[in-house]
Amino acid sequence: MKRQNFVVLEGCLQDCTPRMVDSERGPAPALMATLVTDLAAYGGHHRVLFRERLGVELRAFLAAAGPDGVIVVVDGHTASRGAEAYVEADRVLYHAPDEVRGKAALITGRLLGRPGA
DSSP states (O other): OGGGGEEEEEEEEEEEEEEEEEETTEEEEEEEEEEESSOGGGTOEEEEEEEHHHHHHHHHHHHHHGGGOOEEEEEEEEEEETTEEEEEEEEEEEEOOHHHHHHHHHHHHHHTTOTTO
């Protein structure tokens, strides 16, 4: 079904909060954020769910970017749970300088428990 609900969004991420979501292996950590593409009055604030590795990478980029924030392109699909509607990210591209990318790669390695990271 997600093939028919495909979306691409580009904008700045705000209000990133952790949450637990259902997965094939039981409850799993994820991040829910607001992706701002335009003014809220124009429908430009979108709730986006980042599961598994995408959530880990998002945490790393947010830490590496600091107060400058993170500009992303999200390929995903619309989803809902009860009355809550959101976009579930399938792929994320980060618009970030090389310095931020390098820091994010190190942080991602640490969060994933890679030795030497």
